[in-house]
Amino acid sequence: DTGVSQNPRHKITKRGQNVTFRCDPISEHNRLYWYRQTLGQGPEFLTYFQNEAQLEKSRLLSDRFSAERPKGSFSTLEIQRTEQGDSAMYLCASSFGGGVLEQYFGPGTRLTVT
C-alpha cells in the first residue's frame, strides 16, 4: 500500500522541547496538508503546500510552528518550545491538485507534552 505515511506514530516529550514530525504523501500528489485534532473535535487545518510552496497558513500556526516541503515530496512539521496545549493528533493529508479536493489522510502522529 502506498498511502500517506507519518512518522513517528507517537511522540512523548517534555514541555519546552522541540519536536519534528515527518509526512510522506502519495507519490503523485502535489498538494500536502497538515491538520491538528484534539479529543472529540474534528481536524483543524494548519497549513498546506502545493509542490514546495506553502500557500496557506492558519492563524492556529503560531510562530513556534514551522512546516517545510523542501523538494515538493515529503514534509516536516516542527514545533519549538512545546507546551501542554500542543498535545494533539497531527494529521497529514495529500491530494492531486487541479481538480476536486479528495484528500487522503495518513494515520497521524499523536503528540503528548508532559
Add this chain to the structure above:
Amino acid sequence: DAKTTQPPSMDCAEGRAANLPCNHSTISGNEYVYWYRQIHSQGPQYIIHGLKNNETNEMASLIITEDRKSSTLILPHATLRDTAVYYCTAGGTSYGKLTFGQGTILTVHP
C-alpha cells in the same frame, strides 16, 4: 467556507440503511460537499463528494437537495465496521483546506 451542521450521534441496526444528514445552508455555488469518516485512532477516510447531482460509489450514496442547502449520506447496508465519526464539509476546488465540524458519531448495532 460554508458552515456545516450535523447531529452529534445516530444509531443504526446492522444490515439496515444509515442516513446521515448535513445542513450546509451557506454553501456557495461552486463549493462541493464532501463526506469523510474517521474510525477510532485512524486518519479520516474520504467517502464521496458532490456538487449538484446525486452521487453513488462503492461505499455510499450522496443525495443533495435541489437548493443545495442540505445533503444526506446513505450507507445502504450498514455493518459493524461502519461505526465511525462521519464528517460533512464543503469547499471549492481552489481551496487548500477542509473545514471539519464535530461530525456525527454513527454506532451500528448488531
